[in-house]
Amino acid sequence: MAADVVGPVGLHHYYAAVGNRDAKLATLLELLQALQATTNRRHLAICCSSRDTLDAVVHALLQTRAFAVTAIHSDLTEKERELALSNFRRGAFGPPAAAPGSAGPSTGGGGAAGPADGGEAGSLRERGGLDAGAAREVEQLPSVLATTDVTLKALPKELLPVGVSLVVEYELPPSKEVYSRRMQTLFGGGKDRRAQRCVVVDMVEAGAVGAFRALEGFAATPVLEMPVRVEDMFTAQS
Template identity: 85%
Template sequence: MAEAVGPVGLHHYYAAVGNREAKLATLLELLQALQATTSRRHLAICCSARDTLDAVVHALLQTRAFAVTAIHSDLTEKERELALTNFRRGAFGPASTGQSSAAGPGGGAEAGSLRERSGLDVAASRDVEQLPCVLASTDVCLKALPKELLPVGVSLVVEYELPPSKEVYSRRMQALFGGGKDRRAQRCVVVDMVEAGAVGAFRALEGFAASPVLEMPVRVEDMFTARS
């Protein structure tokens, strides 16, 4: 995990998007902007639905710019645990392009590392190991992860789909960042992707979020360094 420069604790931001297509494009822009900074950060993306997870993972794999680990219900309990363990080591766990329409023709579920699917040679695989690690998970699987593997220990959580309740929100924060003591020891950043039709859900989130939800700054790195 990258060392925080700004004040520690939980810092919450939102990115307003017009529709689902714009949301995916904004996510890729956000991650690419983070990749352009000097710090290599591990991050997690939270999805409520499996179809959404499939679309996000497929888009990330298409860029060949991230080491992606996906945790979903098609994996066995042991596979999910192994995937999370490998992610925490900066390696590659089972990922899936899924069976959603975004996977394209022949895009069925498949397991294995980004390195294996890309057919990279040994020299190229060393470059892959330097890529930012992205963990994508559904809420159902996040809830089922064993406590001994938690918290995951990321520095950034993207709530690609807003949490439908305070319970789900709290579970995401606990599993990915840890409890209050863990959050006070590091800079934890949350970014919520808010579609135009999700204003009601966003207002509800503002009511139970652990910190004020601010508009995401133009300069992405400021989320990790600003004093607000």
């Protein structure tokens, strides 16, 4: 599940300072496009505090047609959230391995989708602005999971941690509890983080200095300025 480890493993935390909300969205797109240009195809999660922000981020990403975007929010049913997360994991990491001695992939729970799941998966793709003819192309794109904090609490436990290598905190966590939930849900616990390079990038608007100072107080590691070469976040000592 983990991406190829090049630099030191563990949690590495960075921030990107932006002037305002419009600049924040532009900076996010520049960051993701720069990562896309690197040799390693990285899969990531974007954390938002509100549904309005989530919608704006997802819309901007879909407009680029450069990412396979999965949006999980509170308007989805429990079954739809489970299916969306399963599809994200399948697109990012491939189908789950069959258990030893089993005849093939399981069709229950969070396993590979069976025929009954195909229609629902198709409808979710269409909601994301993708038609069925683009499905094969989507599978070759970097996978992006966009979610709200409310939804993180409702994700199916059997599909966690998500296992991404990069988390973008598009909106700063308002508390240590929210921050910890993001890290635990998306990266896993301490053992999981020590097994791979886990990178967090915080998008900090000019008016959010107070929230950023609070984050520095409860973040698991020092929050450093994002390097000019974004790939250095995954390779350099920090």
